[in-house]
Amino acid sequence: MQSIKQVMKDFENQIPQSASSQEMTRVLLNYPAIKDFINANQEKISQEMIMNSLSKLNEYRMEKEAMEAGKEGQNPGFTPELFINYNYIDVTYVPTQSYLHQQAQRKAAALIDNRMMALDVQRAKLEDYDLTSPQRLILMEAVTTFIEDIKVNLRQARGMYISGPFGVGKTYLLGALANALASLGYQVSMIHYPTFTTEMKALIGQDNQLFIMLEQIKKKPILIIDDIGAESNSAWLRDDLLGVVLEHRMKESLPTFFTSNFTMAELEVHLASSRNASDVTKAARIMERIKFLTKEWQLTGENRRLSDR
Ligand code: ADP
Numbered sequence: 001m002q003s004i005k006q007v008m009k010d011f012e013n014q015i016p017q018s019a020s021s022q023e024m025t026r027v028l029l030n031y032p033a034i035k036d037f038i039n040a041n042q043e044k045i046s047q048e049m050i051m052n053s054l055s056k057l058n059e060y061r062m063e064k065e066a067m068e069a070g071k072e073g074q075n076p077g078f079t080p081e082l083f084i085n086y087n088y089i090d091v092t093y094v095p096t097q098s099y100l101h102q103q104a105q106r107k108a109a110a111l112i113d114n115r116m117m118a119l120d121v122q123r124a125k126l127e128d129y130d131l132t133s134p135q136r137l138i139l140m141e142a143v144t145t146f147i148e149d150i151k152v153n154l155r156q157a158r159g160m161y162i163s164g165p166f167g168v169g170k171t172y173l174l175g176a177l178a179n180a181l182a183s184l185g186y187q188v189s190m191i192h193y194p195t196f197t198t199e200m201k202a203l204i205g206q207d208n209q210l211f212i213m214l215e216q217i218k219k220k221p222i223l224i225i226d227d228i229g230a231e232s233n234s235a236w237l238r239d240d241l242l243g244v245v246l247e248h249r250m251k252e253s254l255p256t257f258f259t260s261n262f263t264m265a266e267l268e269v270h271l272a273s274s275r276n277a278s279d280v281t282k283a284a285r286i287m288e289r290i291k292f293l294t295k296e297w298q299l300t301g302e303n304r305r306l307s308d309r
């Protein structure tokens with residue numbers, strides 16, 4: 001086809017237009033992005049097509065200008081693009097990167113339940129996890145392996161039991177994992193176990209509510225139980241609550257994670273720690289389920305809560 005200049009000339013000579021619409025046509029055809037589009041598609045675009053597309057070209061220009069001026073156009077979050085629609089030039093709207101990012105974040109937020117956790121944990125990202133110790137590297141590898149495994153089969157990905165002293169970043173790591181999983185489309189729940197048990201105790205006597213809560217928590221596709229062992233143990237919590245949740249998750253092979261200040265061996269002692277002799281057996285039964293669901297990992301190091309200050 002001809003050059004834009006030629007096209008303009010032809011318009012002026014052959015196509016009857018009022019002065020104002022001639023001026024409009026000139027502005028549109030000189031608009032850089034429109035000019036580029038027409039030049040890039042010379043073979044496919046005829047003069048008649050351009051003539052039929054003036055209102056669309058104008059829409060395109062207005063949207064572009066609004067965006068460039070930082071204003072909201074007709075379709076906030078979308079950027080206009082030209083394309084050839086049979087016999088005229090049309091405008092389509094493509095989502096912007098920031099819109100796509102926002103959408104992905106919204107979707108992930110709907111999949112994650114971590115309301116019980118501190119804000120730094122809610123916002124934790126695996127990318128920000130500091131890998132300055134060999135242990136942290138190993139744990140990061142384990143978390144990455146879990147993500148790879150779960151993509152293959154949710155029920156064959158084994159959870160983790162991370163033990164270690166206070167403030168070393170156990171909760172932070174699993175908070176970051178939770179966010180990564182949610183952004184991959186998995187539903188994740190993260191509960192602070194001492195808070196959760198307090199809430200559940202408050203529901204004693206309201207059996208129906210208690211039952212509903214328990215049913216919900218035991219069936220969560222991915223469950224992270226933070227700070228197990230920090231609750232004050234009771235036979236009810238251990239056998240009627242934790243035992244029920246873990247029994248279901250074991251039967252269904254549902255990914256489950258724990259953090260604790262206790263090693264598994266220490267947790268067993270904690271769970272058995274009421275005077276009743278049979279509690280040793282009951283604690284052992286809980287541990288059996290935890291061991292079925294997870295592999296134990298240790299995280300030591302400095303207390304970041306002190307060093308961050
Ligand atoms: P723990 O659960 O082991 O007691 P936390 O996960 O709560 O420890 O971490 C303690 C503090 O250190 C928190 O304020 C947390 O935000 C911060 N933190 C831990 N790990 C990291 C990390 N890799 N990068 C940045 N901050 C971290």
Ligand code: MG
Pocket residue numbers: 167170171172226227259
């Ligand atoms: Mg913690």
